[in-house]
Amino acid sequence: MNTKAKTSVESTSDREIVITRVLHAPRELVWQAWTEPQHVKNWWGPRGFSTTIKKMDFRVGGVWEHVMHGPDGTNYPNKSTFKEIVPHERITYLHGGGREDGPGASFTATWTFETVGGNKTRLTGRMMFPTVEARDFVVKEFGAIEGGKQTLERASEYVASLQAKPFIISREFAAPLELVWQAWTERDRFARWFGPKGFRLAVVKFDLRPGGMIHYKMATPDGKEMWGKAVYREIVPPARLVWINSFSDKDGGITRHPLTTDPWPLQMLTVVTFAENAGKTTVTVNWWPYEADADERRVFDAGHESMKMGWGGTFEQLKAYLGKA
Numbered sequence: 001m002n003t004k005a006k007t008s009v010e011s012t013s014d015r016e017i018v019i020t021r022v023l024h025a026p027r028e029l030v031w032q033a034w035t036e037p038q039h040v041k042n043w044w045g046p047r048g049f050s051t052t053i054k055k056m057d058f059r060v061g062g063v064w065e066h067v068m069h070g071p072d073g074t075n076y077p078n079k080s081t082f083k084e085i086v087p088h089e090r091i092t093y094l095h096g097g098g099r100e101d102g103p104g105a106s107f108t109a110t111w112t113f114e115t116v117g118g119n120k121t122r123l124t125g126r127m128m129f130p131t132v133e134a135r136d137f138v139v140k141e142f143g144a145i146e147g148g149k150q151t152l153e154r155a156s157e158y159v160a161s162l163q164a165k166p167f168i169i170s171r172e173f174a175a176p177l178e179l180v181w182q183a184w185t186e187r188d189r190f191a192r193w194f195g196p197k198g199f200r201l202a203v204v205k206f207d208l209r210p211g212g213m214i215h216y217k218m219a220t221p222d223g224k225e226m227w228g229k230a231v232y233r234e235i236v237p238p239a240r241l242v243w244i245n246s247f248s249d250k251d252g253g254i255t256r257h258p259l260t261t262d263p264w265p266l267q268m269l270t271v272v273t274f275a276e277n278a279g280k281t282t283v284t285v286n287w288w289p290y291e292a293d294a295d296e297r298r299v300f301d302a303g304h305e306s307m308k309m310g311w312g313g314t315f316e317q318l319k320a321y322l323g324k325a
Helices: 027-035 132-142 144-161 177-185 294-302 304-324
Strands: 007-010 016-023 050-056 063-069 075-086 090-098 104-116 120-128 167-173 200-206 213-219 225-236 240-248 268-277 280-289
Touching: 007 144, 016 132, 016 144, 027 104, 027 120, 027 144, 075 104, 104 132, 120 144, 132 144, 144 268, 144 280, 167 304, 177 268, 177 280, 177 304, 280 294, 280 304
Parallel strands: none
Antiparallel strands: 007 016, 016 120, 050 063, 063 075, 075 090, 090 104, 104 120, 167 280, 200 213, 213 225, 225 240, 240 268, 268 280
16 A cells, blocks of 8 residues: 655746645635635644744735744744635735745745545645746745645645544653653653553664654554554654554554454554643643544544543553653
């Protein structure tokens, strides 16, 4: 099964950048996520960025003003004017923006929304620059190509969150944030507690970086064997981890749940956050199906009680490990 990254970049002119990704969501939902500011702020921008929307007057002639905040604290003010809006099909705007008190860029952006394969949407952003030099400048100065890929990847995650009720579990641990973070991000520590209670874990690979993978084997209390993997999307020390989780095999592929015939989601988006207060650390896990169909989301929604047991047992093992570390 091909599970490689699904964002592509192309150009039909040396003055443009074109980024495309198929999102596993109906076109109406993707349109809503793109055009309503309460949604846009949750996914717009590369990894590590946040966005403050000052104004979004979504009509022809309307102005969209927003500030992107980089992970290093740098602000990037942006202002766009909408020139064409064809509901559920196309958006065109003139854009200007850049680094605060620094260089900027201007271009014409056209976004298209195309239904493919039933309830999926091909989202394409086309940015046309006035000159070749202007295009090359934003690629070099702002990392526009990689940033575009990451933005559409974040969009794919966000529309997944809109289609299923996430499973959320939180636990406070009597341990400092530094130690708890190490327990999640260092191979030897991680191997000593991760997994449901009573399971034995063997870590085969532990590559802690965006795009890197944890690959592991678990043995159930009754002797069954199953494989799993997590591919990291985002690492923000010591506050946040994001990965795509799935059942796997010894070769690191993606497989169905080995212990049920129900269509458990092939991929799960996992967001783990860490917060310290008075020497204690609260860990919160948000979990929901990623690029799932309706049957997979139904099985996930029905399984929240069993997830409480699984993650609850995992947290008990983490508590025991931290007590001895």
